[in-house]
Structure formats: structure tokens, C-alpha cells
Amino acid sequence: MGWQTFRIVSVAAIIFRIGQNNVCTGVVGIVGITTVLHSQPVRFGATSSSLDAAPVSVQLQMFLFLVLVFPLVEEIFFRGLLFGYALDYTKSVLVASLTTMVMFGLIHTEYGLIGVLTRSITSAVYVGQRVTYNSITESYLTHSVYNGLVFLGLIGFM
Numbered sequence: 001m002g003w004q005t006f007r008i009v010s011v012a013a014i015i016f017r018i019g020q021n022n023v024c025t026g027v028v029g030i031v032g033i034t035t036v037l038h039s040q041p042v043r044f045g046a047t048s049s050s051l052d053a054a055p056v057s058v059q060l061q062m063f064l065f066l067v068l069v070f071p072l073v074e075e076i077f078f079r080g081l082l083f084g085y086a087l088d089y090t091k092s093v094l095v096a097s098l099t100t101m102v103m104f105g106l107i108h109t110e111y112g113l114i115g116v117l118t119r120s121i122t123s124a125v126y127v128g129q130r131v132t133y134n135s136i137t138e139s140y141l142t143h144s145v146y147n148g149l150v151f152l153g154l155i156g157f158m
Contacts, residue, residue, distance in 0.1 A: 083100045
């Protein structure tokens with residue numbers, strides 16, 4: 001089984017498990033769409049190596065998705081739903097945190113092993129904020145800033 005298949009099966013299993021607990025179907029649908037968009041880096045007509053030469057309209061689309069939409073959907077799903085469910089189920093902040101970190105890392109397999117590890121580590125920061133503030137607002141803002149810095153690197157600004 002390849003990484004792409006593993007990721008699809010993992011996401012499907014999570015969606016199925018959440019669906020059993022009557023969580024809003026719209027949120028699950030958005031997460032599924034986000035996963036598909038995330039898994040195809042050339043979705044918006046530019047590769048990361050040519051994004052700096054892409055038209056401004058493409059760069060704006062990438063900015064909106066990478067800096068505003070993806071972090072929001074990921075925070076709602078991972079630090080909101082998944083972390084909350086894992087915490088309720090295990091009664092352990094550590095287990096819920098590790099589960100969230102690993103799953104977040106695994107949806108970023110298109111960046112290779114280093115990408116999975118770095119996303120798992122950044123997830124630790126987001127989970128820490130979720131636990132500290134009992135809210136995803138701070139983790140969303142941090143996640144957006146992180147993605148914004150990555151975006152600036154992609155367009156050659158940094």
C-alpha cells in the first residue's frame with residue numbers, strides 16, 4: 001500500500017468514526033475536500049518552483065487557500081474535532097495530543113518524511129495552544145502565520 005492510499009484510507013477511517021458520532025456532515029465534507037486539494041500541489045496551475053513566476057491571480061488563490069482556508073479547516077478538524085474526540089475517549093491529554101500530532105503529520109506525506117516530521121512538530125505547538133487556551137483561535141492564527149511564511153518563501157519573497 002502506497003502513502004497516498006494509506007492517507008486516503010486513514011482519512012476515510014477518521015471520517016467514518018466521526019460520522020458514527022453524528023458530527024456535522026458539512027464539516028466532514030470540507031475536510032475531505034481539503035485533503036484532496038492538499039494532496040495535489042499543482043491544483044492551482046503552478047508548482048512551488050514556478051509560483052514566483054505565476055500570475056498574481058494564481059498567487060492570490062494560493063494565498064487564500066494556504067494561509068486562510070487550509071489552516072482553518074485543519075484546526076477545526078485536528079485540534080477541534082479529533083483532539084476533542086481523542087481526549088473524551090482516552091481521558092489523556094498526552095494520548096490525544098500524540099494522536100492529533102501523528103495524524104496531522106500523516107496528511108502531509110506529499111512533503112516526504114521530513115515534511116511529516118516537521119508538520120508533526122508544528123502540530124505539537126498547535127495542540128499546546130489548544131490545551132492552554134481551550135480554544136482553536138490561537139492555533140489557527142499561529143498556523144496561518146506559519147503557512148504565510150511558507151507562502152512567502154514559495155513566491156521568492158524570503
